[in-house]
Amino acid sequence: MPKPIAEQTLHTPEGLRPWIAGVRTAAYADPPEEALVRLPDAVTRVVLRVTADGHRDVLAVGPRVRASYHLGKAESTCVELGLLPGTVRPLLGVPAAELVGRVVPLHELPGPTPRRLAEELRWLDPREAVPRLEQSLPGLLSTAVDxxxxxxxxxxxxxxxxxxxxxxxxxxxxxxxxxxxxxxxxxxxxxxxxxxxxxxxxxxxxxxxxxxxxxxxxxxxxxxxxxxxxxxxxxxxxxxxxxxxxxxxxxxxxxxxxxxxxxxx
Known part of the structure; x- marks a missing residue:
């Protein structure tokens, strides 16, 4: 049986629950002894990734309709915010269908909210991302959820x-x-x-x-x-x-x- 990518589910603060379905951390190290599998996933996520050499990305990761199997990658740590159904367009500026099978730098998505969200998260320690976002997310939204x-x-x-x-x-x-x-x-x-x-x-x-x-x-x-x-x-x-x-x-x-x-x- 393949080895799932190591993940830990974190508590979702009350202030994020109108938009965020769940928060998890993921750690990757090279090389694994077995293949790593990414299961199909119908959730769109905002991901803050920090590699061992200090490189940082804030990404929008769309739904994945088929599993993929991977070799190791450079050591990195991620905080992944799963978006609730119906919040993708208000937060990311596009319908969720446009993100299926894609990984996109958050600042490249249209509208002010994705860029401001990317700026807010980019330089944070991953451990600081969730409490900081709980304070700032309501003020970042340019479009309300219906x-x-x-x-x-x-x-x-x-x-x-x-x-x-x-x-x-x-x-x-x-x-x-x-x-x-x-x-x-x-x-x-x-x-x-x-x-x-x-x-x-x-x-x-x-x-x-x-x-x-x-x-x-x-x-x-x-x-x-x-x-x-x-x-x-x-x-x-x-x-x-x-x-x-x-x-x-x-x-x-x-x-x-x-x-x-x-x-x-």
Whole structure:
């Protein structure tokens, strides 16, 4: 089984919760003994990265629809701020769909807010980024989040996500429950998440399989994560992870590539 990139989830301060879904740190060191994997991820992130030689980047990292496997990289430390659904355009100046598969220097995005946010974060010690941002983020915003649209979108995200107490709903069921058309739901997701409702659900299910597979039989895992059957789970997993589940968990992986700081990933 490949080695996940080392991450630690931090407490999200109350003052950031209207915009930030979660905060985590990530540490990278060269060379790892095994391939590092980046799982598919439907969250857009703002990342402050500091390398061992002092180089600093503030990046917008868009949703990732397929896994990637990497060799080591120069030692670096990152603080990653996951944006809540519906906050990408107010904070970053673009709809989330424009960032899918991309890593972009934050100051290159349009509008004043990304540039001011990049300036605010760039020279901070990573440990200072979260408390400083809690103080400054409300004053940096040039466009307010639409609370009605954000609430609708987040209800859709919650309904399509895997939970321990229920299987995720189907897209048509979610649209009906929210009293919108499936087309309207797709637009909301493109704008505020970056991927379609169906693609979001696929990513979330595959991530749940990666988390649950070591302890749960395949057929039981397929049922609990919303798949029709084990064959459906295997097909989705292969599409997003590049290999079927048994190959992934036994370490038979696609070719690895060097980690990249920018461009498409």
């Amino acid at each position: 609370p009605g649209r954000a609430a609708l979108l987040r209800a859709g995200v919650a309904a399509l996500s895997v939970r321990t107490d229920r299987t995720p709903a189907q897209v048509r069921e979610v649209a009906r429950e929210l009293a919108v058309s499936e087309r309207q739901l797709r637009y909301l997701f493109a704008e505020g998440v970056g991927v379609s409702p169906k693609q979001y659900a696929r990513i979330d299910r595959v991530r749940a399989v990666v988390t649950g597979a070591p302890d749960t039989p395949w057929s039981e895992l397929a049922a609990s994560t919303g798949y029709f059957d084990q064959a459906h789970m295997t097909s989705d997993f292969r599409s997003l992870m590049g290999v079927p589940p048994r190959s992934y968990f036994s370490g038979r992986l696609p070719a690895v590539t060097p980690c990249r700081a920018g461009g498409r990933g």
